[in-house]
Structure formats: structure tokens, C-alpha cells
Amino acid sequence: MPAATVLVVDDERNILTSVSRALGLEGYDVEVAGSAEIALDKIAKQSFDAILLDVQLPGIDGLQMLDELAKREVDTPVIMMSGHGTIDVAMEAIHRGADDFIEKPIGSDRLVLALRRSLRLRALQEENEDLRRRFGAGDTLLGQSAAIQSLREQVSLAARSNAAVLILGERGTGKELVAGAIHAGSARAGGPFEKLNCAAVPEGLIESELFGHEAGAFTGATKKRHGKFERAHGGTLFLDEVGDMPPQMQAKLLRVLQDGELERVGGGAPVRVDVRVVAATNKALEKEIEAGRFRADLFDRLNVLPLLVPPLRERPSDVPRLAEHFLELACETHDRPGKKISPGAMALLAAYPYPGNVRELRNLVERLVILTPGTLIGEAEARALLPTGAADPSQRYFRPETPIREMLEAAERDLITRALRYRDGHVTKTAADLGLERSHLYKKMRALGLRKPGGD
Ligand SMILES: Nc1ncnc2c1ncn2[C@@H]1O[C@H](COP(=O)(O)OP(=O)(O)OP(=O)(O)O)[C@@H](O)[C@H]1O
Ligand SMILES: [Mg+2]
Incomplete structure (x- = not known):
């Protein structure tokens, strides 16, 4: 990895010299600027990994410099250096976006530690953002079929309201992605997005998972713990596989939805929560209601805005776009850049009925990337990997949008x-x-x- 470059901004020459020396010894590339004006000039010409910024400067001062950086959309981490008596200003600087501050006189250990911490934090943030871009919600509901276009419209309408949403669809169709997109597009986007998979949590633990517990509520509950509901306060709670929620829990959930208040396991005062609930299931809830396994009144609460995610076989024209997307991801993940899917292979992929929907397509493409030695994924490779027999024969020759x-x-x-x-x-x-x-x-x-x- 190349050395990180750090810009040190201070009007005191001896500080510039001592800080440069300390950082140089640690292997950093150091640039110095005697004023904010000179620093801004340098920043316009070169990018830095971090900036050490004096609070008190002649001309543009440290705080104004922070605002200037924000205006120019420079998001380099900034560590403030504050002299005696300027700690309040340094705190203000943190509020305005600085990462950290160190007090003068500057000890080189403290300096190096703060710098390392800032750089690592920034690297993690970038990684997170990258992951969110690649796997997260946002605008990543890909596809151009009429069905997915209408779904995107419904998602953005749902995002603008605060009502409960029930997402229905077969396994692997993208229900979780839809839930994330609703949160990301909503006024609650800055708040938390919490998820609970009702099918995955043991029946006995679901209540404390959802509502939390007081210390001593049951064996093993040594500390008070907040449940998903409280953690989702101000944001969205995604109840996945809600059709699998045990009947007893359904009653308790209903009560919280009605009252906006919950009680932790083990008692205590009721806790008010402001949470938007988005639920999903691949079960036909009407049937579950008929069979007495799902409460009709809870269904009505959850089903204010129903969204149906159509199975992939009903929108085969989405396959090429999705396949290209998953191809790019798989090439990156497995470090096999530049692979392509031949038109013949693509036609085969589009004709397959995908009982496992988008997730199955994603897995198939990933396997194709791993198993194809050359750059071109051809018909033969696709044919070899597509589950035969499972395919509906009429689908074998069907190609979307083809005469x-x-x-x-x-x-x-x-x-x-x-x-x-x-x-x-x-x-x-x-x-x-x-x-x-x-x-x-x-x-x-x-x-x-x-x-x-x-x-x-
Ligand atoms: N329209 C789409 N655009 C891009 N990626 C998609 C789309 N639909 C689904 N995916 C991807 O397919 C995979 C499965 O989607 P997701 O987990 O949201 O499905 P699900 O309906 O919740 O599945 P399950 O019922 O099995 O929980 C994920 O990797 C998701 O990112
Ligand atoms: Mg899911």
C-alpha cells in the first residue's frame, strides 16, 4: 500500500516542522501549509488522505476552513489541533464534521494514534458504502419489465407514506431488497433499519428479540437488553417471514401496533416507540388465516399497503439485466475480471423458469463465473449448469421480445x-x-x- 499523504495546516513554523518530522518517521508523506488559503490551493490540486488543521489561523480560520471543505465536497478526514483555551472551538469543529482533535503541545504518540484511527475509520466507511452500493437497497431494484417498473413505482409511493407494508412473493424474488428500498426512500432513511426473521428465531426467544428484556427476566438475562422494536425507534422494522410468527406473539405484536407502546419481558414501565413496520412472507396468508394459524386482525394491521413481487419466470425480460449485474459482482468477488455471457448462453438463461427466482439466477451466474475457465461463458457452459428436467419444455425455446x-x-x-x-x-x-x-x-x-x- 502506498504511504498515506497528510496535509498539515498551521501558521506556527515550529509546529509544522515537528509534526512533519514525527509523521515522516512513521512513514507518512507530509505536505505543509502555513495558512488555510494555501491549504485550499493544495487541496484543489492534489488529494490527501488526512488533514491536520490548526483551530486558530490568520485569515480563514479552522472552522471556516471546515465549512469551505464541506462546500467543496472534500470528505478527507480532518483532525483539529487546538491550542490551550480553544478546546470549545475544537468541540464545535467536531460538530461541523471534523473527525477528532488533539491538544497542543502535540505528543507524537497521540498524534499518530489519532491519525491511524481516522484513516481506519474512513477505510471502513468507504467499504461500508461500497457494500451498500453493491448489495444494499437504494435504487438497485434492477429490471425493465413492465412488472418491475410498476413495482418500483409502488415502492416509491410506499416510501413516501408511513403506513405498514406487507410484501408478498415467492422465495428469492427480492422481498428483502424491496423492504430496504422502502426504508431508504423514506423520511426515516436516516434512522435505523432493523430486521427480524420470524422463522429463524426459536419460539421461546422471539418475544425478547422483539421487545427486549429487563435484567433478571429469565435465566441468562443478566443485563437489560433492548429488543428490535426499540432499536428501530425512528426507523423501520422489517419482519421477515411474518407468516411464521407463533400465534402468541402475533397477539403481542398486534397490541404494540395498536398502542405504539411495548413492555419488555420481565415487566417495567411501558416504552413508547415510533417504528414503521414492513413485513414480508412467501406464505399465502389468507390460507393461514383460514387454517387458524394467522390472526385476521394482525393481517389487517400489516396489510395496509400490499406489494406483490412477481416471480422471475413471469418477467423473463429482466433476466439479461440481472444476469449482467450478478456477473459483474461475481467477477469482482472471485477476482476473475472481464468475463462475458454469450448471446446464446443469455438466451438459455432467459428461458429457464427459476423456481428459486432471482437468488437462483444469482447463484447460477456465480457458478458459471467460477466454472468457466475462459472469458466467454458460452451456450455449452450454461446448458451444462442449468438444471434439466426442471425446465418446462415450452420454456426452452422461449426468448423474451423475439419474433x-x-x-x-x-x-x-x-x-x-x-x-x-x-x-x-x-x-x-x-x-x-x-x-x-x-x-x-x-x-x-x-x-x-x-x-x-x-x-x-
Ligand atoms: N430486482 C432486483 N435487482 C437486483 N437484485 C435483486 C433483485 N431482486 C432480487 N435481487 C437479489 O436477489 C437476491 C435475493 O433477494 P432477496 O433476499 O431480497 O429475496 P427474498 O424475496 O427476500 O427471498 P427469501 O424469500 O428467500 O427470503 C438478493 O441477492 C437480492 O439482492
Ligand atoms: Mg428474504
Whole structure:
């Protein structure tokens, strides 16, 4: 890793010298500036990994400099250096976006520690942002089918309201992504997004997971603990697989939704919470209600805004866009850059019915990236990996947004190839099987660009 570059801004020459020396010894590249004006000039020409900034400067002072950096959208971490009696100003600086401050006289240990901490924090933030960009919600509901476009519109409408949302859809269709997008697009985006998978938590623990507990509420509860509801205060609580919530919990959840108040396990005063609930399930809740496994009154509370995420097989035109996206991710994750999916392979991918929906497509593409040695993922690789038999045969030849003539041609090409292979490439026998004149079959083969496999 190249050395981090640090800009030191101070009007006292001896501070510039001593700080430069200390940082130089630690292997940092150091630049100095005797005023904020000079520093801003340097920042316009070069990017720094960190800035050490004196609070008191002639001309533009430390605080004004922070504002100036914000205005220019420079998000380099800043550590303030404060002289005696300027600690309040340093605190103010933290409020305005500085990362840290150190007091003069500056000890080199303290300086290096603060710098390292800032750089590490920034690296983590960048990593987080990157992860969010790649996997998170935001605007990543990809696809151009009419179905997904309408879903995106519903998501943004739902985001603008504060009402409970119930997301329905088969496994792997993107329900969690939708929930995240609703939160990210809402006025609560700055607040927490908490998630509870109701199917994954043991029945006995679900209540304390949701509502928290007081110390001593049960064996093992040594400390007071906040539940998901309290942690989601001011934000959104995503109740995943809500159809699997035990009936007893359903009653308690209903009460919180009605009253906006909860009680931790083990008693104590009721706690007011401001939480928006978004729930999801792949179960048909109406059936669960009929069977007496889900409360109708809770359903009504959760189902204010129902959103249906359609299965992928009903929107095959989304497959190419999604496949390209997952290809890029997989190439990066597995460090195999520049792989491409051939049009033939893409057509095969688009025609597959995906019982596991988008998640299955994602896994398939990842496997293709790992298993294809060259850069081009071709038809053969795709065919080898696509689960056969599971495919609905009518889907094999279907390609989204394609004239029927082309789909029939693809089907004919495939059928003749198979028939020829069955007869070891014997054209006369194949023609007889297919009920065609031998010359007619030859003509078709030429037209379809087929050569007979092996001799005749
Ligand atoms: N429209 C989309 N655009 C981009 N990525 C998507 C889209 N839909 C789903 N995905 C991705 O597919 C995967 C599965 O999505 P998600 O976990 O949201 O599905 P789910 O419906 O919650 O599944 P399950 O019912 O199994 O919990 C995730 O990696 C998600 O990022
Ligand atoms: Mg999910």
C-alpha cells in the first residue's frame, strides 16, 4: 500500500516542522501549509488522505476552513489541533464534521494514534458504502419489465407514506431488497433499519428479540437488553417471514401496533416507540388465516399497503439485466475480471423458469463465473449448469421480445440436431424419422447453418 499523504495546516513554523518530522518517521508523506488559503490551493490540486488543521489561523480560520471543505465536497478526514483555551472551538469543529482533535503541545504518540484511527475509520466507511452500493437497497431494484417498473413505482409511493407494508412473493424474488428500498426512500432513511426473521428465531426467544428484556427476566438475562422494536425507534422494522410468527406473539405484536407502546419481558414501565413496520412472507396468508394459524386482525394491521413481487419466470425480460449485474459482482468477488455471457448462453438463461427466482439466477451466474475457465461463458457452459428436467419444455425455446420466426428457427435447429445425433449423423435415416425428403432435410440444414455431425 502506498504511504498515506497528510496535509498539515498551521501558521506556527515550529509546529509544522515537528509534526512533519514525527509523521515522516512513521512513514507518512507530509505536505505543509502555513495558512488555510494555501491549504485550499493544495487541496484543489492534489488529494490527501488526512488533514491536520490548526483551530486558530490568520485569515480563514479552522472552522471556516471546515465549512469551505464541506462546500467543496472534500470528505478527507480532518483532525483539529487546538491550542490551550480553544478546546470549545475544537468541540464545535467536531460538530461541523471534523473527525477528532488533539491538544497542543502535540505528543507524537497521540498524534499518530489519532491519525491511524481516522484513516481506519474512513477505510471502513468507504467499504461500508461500497457494500451498500453493491448489495444494499437504494435504487438497485434492477429490471425493465413492465412488472418491475410498476413495482418500483409502488415502492416509491410506499416510501413516501408511513403506513405498514406487507410484501408478498415467492422465495428469492427480492422481498428483502424491496423492504430496504422502502426504508431508504423514506423520511426515516436516516434512522435505523432493523430486521427480524420470524422463522429463524426459536419460539421461546422471539418475544425478547422483539421487545427486549429487563435484567433478571429469565435465566441468562443478566443485563437489560433492548429488543428490535426499540432499536428501530425512528426507523423501520422489517419482519421477515411474518407468516411464521407463533400465534402468541402475533397477539403481542398486534397490541404494540395498536398502542405504539411495548413492555419488555420481565415487566417495567411501558416504552413508547415510533417504528414503521414492513413485513414480508412467501406464505399465502389468507390460507393461514383460514387454517387458524394467522390472526385476521394482525393481517389487517400489516396489510395496509400490499406489494406483490412477481416471480422471475413471469418477467423473463429482466433476466439479461440481472444476469449482467450478478456477473459483474461475481467477477469482482472471485477476482476473475472481464468475463462475458454469450448471446446464446443469455438466451438459455432467459428461458429457464427459476423456481428459486432471482437468488437462483444469482447463484447460477456465480457458478458459471467460477466454472468457466475462459472469458466467454458460452451456450455449452450454461446448458451444462442449468438444471434439466426442471425446465418446462415450452420454456426452452422461449426468448423474451423475439419474433416467433426466430424462436421457431431455434427450436427447429435444436430438434434437427438432436434427431441427427440420434442417427449418428445419418441424414437419410434422419429424414425418414422426421418424415422429410432427404433433399428437403439437406436444404433445411443449410438454411439453419447446420452441418451433419460425422459422415453419412
Ligand atoms: N430486482 C432486483 N435487482 C437486483 N437484485 C435483486 C433483485 N431482486 C432480487 N435481487 C437479489 O436477489 C437476491 C435475493 O433477494 P432477496 O433476499 O431480497 O429475496 P427474498 O424475496 O427476500 O427471498 P427469501 O424469500 O428467500 O427470503 C438478493 O441477492 C437480492 O439482492
Ligand atoms: Mg428474504
